[in-house]
Every structure is written in structure tokens, then in C-alpha cells.
Amino acid sequence: MTVLALDAWRARRLAHERRVDGWVEPHLRRRRAGERHPVEDFLFTYYSHRPAQLRRWHPGAGVVLAGASVQELGRDYRAEPAGVTVDAEVVRGHRATSIDWIRTLLTRTAGRPAQLGCFGMHEWAMVYRQTQDEVRHDAWPLRLSPAQTAAVVEERGVRCSHFDAYRFFTAPARPLNVLTPTRERQHELEQPGCLHANMDLYKWAYKLSPLVPSELVADCFALARDIRTLDMRASPYDLEALGYPPVRIETAPGRAEYAAAQRDFADRAAPLRERLLASI
Template identity: 85%
Template sequence: MTVLERPEWVARRAAHERRVDGWVGPHLQRRRAGGRHPVEDFLFTYYSHRPAQLRRWHPGAGVVLAGATLEEMGRDYTAGPAGVTVDTAAVRARRADSIAWIRTLLASTATRPAQLGCFGMHEWAMVYRQTQAEVRHDSWPLRLSPARTAAVVEERGVRCSHFDAFRFFTAPARPLNVLTPTRERQHELEQPGCLHANMDLYKWAYKLSPLVPGELVADCFALARDIRTLDMRASPYDLAALGYEPVRIESPAGRAEYATAQRAFADRAAPLRARLVAAIDKL
């Protein structure tokens, strides 16, 4: 066990809350005003982790907080002579199957080479053969006409390995994908070059809470937030009014730009994936 004295862990908690407030505050303001942002709000609407949960700091398993009380740390903690710590045994008992599933996914993904040839066509497949009124983000126009958007999908093809992206494809787009991802094949198909697989590190981190430190969850959120920006810049939507310069994957230069950014995200994701696996193994 690592023992943190109260001034140290209180400072860490405050730093975590300040960091998260920079993301959460604008989102909550937009929500109160009835507004929506297709990039900045996505992680709070797509994933089930609420802003208050992201803001809550945990030290992770194996850390004793001296001077803490169960009242301030809440559920999943236990008190001992030296202080309060995560009740690791109780959390593991409740979530054993989930923890094992997550570890297998993370570890198997890390063993594969990054595939960088999808060029973000998953977002295009989600609007394929739809009218402006039918697309998911119907408040924002498409950069190209529906006919030209469909032509790009048909010319480039779709190489998506991620089930949670594939399930949002339009019905006519699904047969165009070279794979048929399913939940059951996720361990087999997930690969570290996939933007959505790397974005999902945030999901696996918060599902492992409070067994992993709050800082690690926030690091994964920060990565997911940056990935979402590229995801939408390379999408068929025109978000210039929000200050997002498009990555024109319909052109050779745009595809090269996308692949370079995709590689950089894979490199950023690798140590976070390793930290999550290490945190599980530490249990």
C-alpha cells in the first residue's frame, strides 16, 4: 500500500477537478442554454460517464488516503488504521467478468500493428445515401452534395474494424465495408490505429474506476477529445463556422494528413492502454 498524507492527496484531487472543470464547464453551460456542439459535447452524450463522475477523483487501488473519511470518499471505499482506501476486493467481486473482458480487449489490441488505411470513412458511411434531414448532425451542412458524398464512399470503400462505429452505418453502407464487425468479434478485430478504439480507452478507464487513478481517466478523456476533433474534421460535415478546418480525405493530400494524425494518436494511445492493463494486473 502507498500512503498519501492529506495535503498531498487533497492537492491532487483539486488539480484533477480544475482540469476537468475546463472541459465540463462549457458543456454544462451549453446544456443549460439548450445548445449542442457536435465536437465538444460528444464525449458527454455518447458515453455514459456523467460530468460529475468524471470530475470525481480517485487515487486508484492500493493507495491509502491518510486523514480521509468514508463520507468524503463515498461508495467503494473502506477504512483502516492508516486511512481510507478503495475496497478492491469488493469492487473486483462485483465486476470480475467485466474487468477480465476489458483486459483481454486492451491486451489483444496492443499486440496488433496499427492499420492506417481507413481514412475516416466510417463517418461518411454514417450519412451514406441520406438526405440532410436524415443525418445525425442535421444542424450542420455536408461539405459535399449527398450525391458526391455517396460517390466518395463508393470510390474509396470502407475498411472499418470497430463495431461501435459500424453499428451506426446506414443500411446501404454496411455491405460496402470489407468487414462485418460484431460485439462478439471485438477482441479479434480491434486494432490500435483505429480512432474509435483509442477514443474508447476513456470508456474502459471509467469502467475500471475507482480501481484506476482519476488522472488516468482524465488522460484518456483528453486523448478522446482530441481524437473526436480529427474525427469530425475528416467527416463529411462542414464545421468551418465552428473553426474546424476540414481534413479533405476525398483528396490524396487529405488522406495523407489523416494517416499522419492517426499514427500520432496511436502513439499517444499505446502508453495509456499499457497503463490500464498494468492497473488491472496490479489487482
């Protein structure tokens, strides 16, 4: 066990809260005003981790907080002679199946080479053969007409290995994908070049909380936030008015730009994946 002095752990908690507030407070202001942002709000609406949960700090398993109380920190903690610590045995006992599933997914994903040939076509498959009124982010126009958008999908094809992206494809787009991802095949198909697999490191991190330190959860959130930006810049939506210039994957230079960014994200994701595995 590592023992953190009262001043040390409170400083860490405050630093985490201030970091997260920079992400959470603009989202909460928009929510109160009834406004929607297709990029900045996604991680708070797609994932189940609430802003208050992201803001709450945990030291991770194996750390004793001197001068703390169980009442202050919550039911996942227990008292020790030197202070308070995460009750890791109890938490692991409740989540053993989930933890084993996450470990298997992370291990197998890390063991595969990154595939960089999808060029973000999953977002295009989500609007394939839809009108402007039918698309998910209907407040924002498409860069191309529905017919032109469909032509790009049909010309480029779709190579999506991620089930949670594939399940949002329109019905006509699903047969165009070279794979048929399912939840049961997730361990088999996920690979470290996939933007959504790397974005989901945030999901696996918060599902392991409070066994992992909140700084790691926040690091995964920061990566997911940057990935979401590329995801929507490469999408068929025109978000230039929001300050997001398009990555035009319908062109050769755009595809090269996308693949380079995808490789950078794979490189950033790899140590986070290893940190999660080490925590498990």
C-alpha cells in the same frame, strides 16, 4: 499500500477537478442553454460517464488517504489504520467478468500492428445515401452534396473494424464495408490504429474506476477529445464556422494528413493502454 498525506491527496484532487472543469463547464453551459456542439459535447453524450463522475477524484487501488473518511469518499472505500482506501477486493468481486473482458480486449489490441488505411470513411458511411434532414448532425451542412458524398464512399470503399462505429452505418453502407464487425468479434478485430478503439480507452478507464486513478481517466478523456476533433474534421460535415478546418480525405493530400494524425494518436494511445493494463 502507499499512504498519501492529507495535504498531498487534497492537492491532487483539486488539480484533477480544475483540469476537468475546463472540459465540463462549457458543456454544462451549453446544455442549460439548449445548445449542441457536434465535437465538444460528443464525449458527454455518447459515453455513459456523467460530468460529475468524471470530475470526482479517486486515487486508485493500493493508495491510503490519510485523514479521510469513508463517508466523504463513498461506498467503494473502507477504513484502514492509516486512513481510507478503495475497497479493491469488493469492487473487483462485483466486476470480475467486465475486468477480464477489458483486459483481453486491451491485450489483444496492443499486440496487433496499427492499420492506417481507413481514412475516416466510417463517418461518411454514417450519412451515406441520406438527405441533409436525415443526418445525425442535421444542424450542420455537408461539405459535398449527398450524391457527391455517396460517390466518395463508393469510390474509396469502407474498411472499418470497430463495431461501435459500424453499427451507426446507414443500411445501404453496411454491405460496402470489407468487414462485418460484431460485439462478439470485438476482441478479434480491434487494432491500435483505429481512432474509435483509441477513443474508447476513456470508456475502459472509467469502467475500471475507482480501481484506477482519476488522472488516468482524465488522460484518456484528453486523448479521446483530440481524436474526436480529427474524426469530425475528416467527416463529410462542414464545421469550419466552428473553427474546424476540414481534413479533405476525398483527396490524396487529405488522406496523407489523416494517416499521419492517425499514427500520432496510435503512438499516444499505446502508453495509456499499457497503464490501464498495468492497473488491472
